[in-house]
Amino acid sequence: MTAILDRAVCPAPIRPLAPVVGADTTVPTTAGGETVYANLDYAASAPALVSVAERLSGALTEYASVHRGAGHLSQVTTARYEQARETVRRFVGGRSDDTVVFTRNTTDAVNLAAHVTPGDVVVLDIEHHANLLPWTRTGRARVVPAARTVEETVGRLEAELAAAPAALLAITGASNVTGEVLPIGRLAAAAHRHGARILVDAAQLVPHRAVSIASWGIDYLVFSGHKLYAPFGAGVLVGRGDWLDAAEPYLAGGGATADVDLDGGVAWHTGAARHEAGSPNTLGVVALAAAAQALQDIGFEEIGYHEHRLQQRLDEGLALLPGVHPLRVFDDAADRVGIAGFTVENHSPRSVAEYLSVTRGIGVRDGKFCAHPLLRKLGYPDGAVRASFGLGTSSDDVDRLLAALSDLVRR
Template sequence: MTIIQQNNKKILRFYGLEAARFNKGGCIYLDSAATTLMMVNAKEAADRFLEYYSNVHTNAHNKAKISGICLEWAYQKVTEFLKCSETHEALFMGSGATAAINGFAQLMRFNFPSRRMVVISSMEHHSNDLPHRQNFSEAVFVPLSSKGKSAGGIDLDFLNNILEENQGRVAYVAVTGLSNVTGVRTPLQQICEIAHRHDTVVLVDGAQMVSRTRVDLTALGVDAFAFSGHKLYAPGSPGVLAIKKNLLEQLSPIYVGGGIVDDVTTSNYILSSKLRERHQPGTPNIYGAILLAYAMHSLIEYGMDYIEEHEQNLCDYARKLLTQIPEVTCYGCIDNSAGTNSGCITFNILDLPHELVGRILNDHYGIAVRNGCFCAHPYVRSLLQEELWELDADPENPDDINRIDSFKGMVRASFGVYTSKQDIDALAKAISIIVQNKTNFLNNYISSSIPLTSSVSEFNPLKLLSTGNSQYEI
């Protein structure tokens, strides 16, 4: 039995699975980079909490006291999971990493107005790119360390030079921990050392990293770390910003309201003496925080080292199988050694638009993948540039332009703790069949406007939510 099989069986036993305990819904779910499926035992734990649910910010009655204790436990579980209990505070912000990153950008702009430059890697999701451009007058992009179909990584020499030349002007450096496009890992410790040497801080988009690898913010030296609970097996939970206490102490809040003050008069207000509370106005998403914290508790109990090994092995195995299939191009493999990518694999099939491949995998093989540019247009464009240049097209011909547009993207298969080696085998087998029958598939899918399945248009949300029966097969 392989390590993948052993780990997967251990995971299934730990969660009491039947993979249905993750609500896989009958399909082979390879879209975990977009959102992970619900960890059902975490939902059950959060549902048990609802018996005691109340708003916090008072000790006048028992429900409020219990809710406050549980919410405090959730905050502590986040920093325990990220191994930064002594160094960082956790803030719950909005519905995902996007809100947390926007909040950080606004905090830094508001509190450090003389620092008008941000430095951003060229692999970023739009959520770790556009907020910085919107809030700062100058954004510098760090080039990739490799080019073409293997593009990925960060040019550390460029990073060092740009920070040295602009020391005192840079508000922060924004990088991903793990690319949502290719799974390329970022050398966070080296980046933090370079940034700190030049008097600036580092914000990490950890949305892909947090569910796939063991994270130790203290050891890495990361100043701020944003992630989404919905990508950590807890859909409906909040976004999180874990930020160094000594940095947060320097920041006046940008969002104000109830719960952040000790006193208010018509002429003044006094912020809370508690550091975290100054930046958490209003009623928090208490249920979502409990849901996320229990998911983290379960992952800690199981062991993130095992999960990291499981996901790494799946990624290496998928890359090995797909690169052996003729007419399939895989992206972002910086070198041929194992361990350089994790969590996902992106690919295209020669002469087949990426959207069509995704639809065929869904319609004919029950495999859920994602296609497009994954909200990372600059990075995807750099990966595809050579291929798009090679397309034989007349720039004056609208049909040729539309044909090129259909190839501006790729297909991504991404993994979770519930993904098995058998899921990867099914994907590779399906892709092999598609390659062998390209002409038939192209003839069967006449236009991009055809529905995924004939029954999708009849799907009734209210019937599903009211009765649990949608009369719809995934």
């Protein structure tokens, strides 16, 4: 089987595109001794880029509290924090007047969006819980079943938007289970035709593809740093400011207030500060901005080519393994990011992940990936296995996974 895999996949080696922290980490295996860890779990938390770690190291030497401080280090840290908004806005092609609100993570950003949205929300049944539960708990969610094709799914969403007024269409840019990408520009146009806005959960999209809020017609976009090669998990919501300014502050506390008078009441800030009460995750924000800049410097054409070659190698190898079933939501999806979900006959997802880890030092994800309705819809209520990759992945990592799976299915 290994010889077949060697002949079937691309023979040319694929090297990492950028250095990541921990790339030389070794782990124990049952073969005895240790081996270099093969990290194929980027979709959960991507390792920090070395350039991001270096940026953080420099920021730590000048770290202080942001805002309202006259001291030099407070001024330096505040400048870095505020400059991060512009870096992030440019990274996602935001409009000049878009508000950039930093949050705890993507889930927090979607919950903030749910807090400020003034009406019904249309959402698919295949969403990650982060872009499903914040809407369903409001009692204003209209859940649309995804079809077997992208085309029919787009049609179903537009029909729901046309059936009754909705404030928002909330959609995931790339599936965290299969990597499949939806046509965001088309969906934005459909939402706007029917008087709705669109929010895109881009947590799994922005590490892999260039995004443009302005040219795609996106109203709100959310993502987080820990999937973008930045530690600490800081998240962000970028989008139109009117709903944000009209809503009550997401959190009540210092920083969100312009004036507090126990007799006269509270005057709240407008803009990003309105929803950023309390001390922010300053270093997480600095890391997020550094990662965004690093990806722009590398260039998404290079990133896409690197990812395409790895994906082709993995897909061709998995197709040759008996009993291994790749997961797909759609029959006609034209694009996927670096995520491959699959199952192995006669093996539970956890047993596959454990086998890969203890015998070959490979890290993958197993379970339901915070997308329980989707896994049930696909016919795998007990979950699946997911391999995901990024800038630090090489063809050696993919080949090691394929060889290990080949050994497993022969057992």
